[in-house]
Amino acid sequence: MKNIEKILVPLAFTDYSQGVFDCASQMAVKNDAILIVLSIINSRDIESVETIVSMGYDVDAEHYIETIRKDRKQRLNEMADASSIDKDKVKILFKVGKPVDEILTVIRKEAPDLVVMGTRGRSSLKTSIMGSVAEKVFKRSPVNVLSYRDEDVRKSLEKKLHF
Secondary structure, eight states, X not given: OOOOOEEEEEXXXXXXXXXXXXXXXXXXXXXXXXXXXXXXXXXXXXXXXXXXXXTTOSOOHHHHHHHHHHHHHHHHHHHHHHSOOOGGGEEEXXXXXXXXXXXXXXXXXXXXXXXXXXXXXXXXXXXXXXXXXXXXXXXXXXXXXXXXXXXXXXXXXXXXXXX
């Protein structure tokens, strides 16, 4: 495997995202790599907002997208401030679309050496070991993908292996 110079970390900005970010940023620091943080606003959510608008409610998709971007940028800045990563080594991308498609498109365009993903997405189901987005990216990614597991997932997997 070649040197790790670029790491992509897609974040859903759930409670689980802090651990995923920490894992990716620690790897970036150790490898003096660029960290590309990808935030995707799911097009399904935009469609829901547009449905609400069609019912006569006073909301709009553009305002919704901008609000989400601002919130996620603030949360990302807080994550980065708590880590030891050089802010000049962090590239932030915001996309709107289907998460799997957007992640794979960014992989193709940015050519990272590694993708770091969490095993839990927005649902954070305790019974789910891998979210559907992560599973699809694992199957289709042309680059190595590292699966981050928090303590809860680790314990759940250990029980299944009878440790």
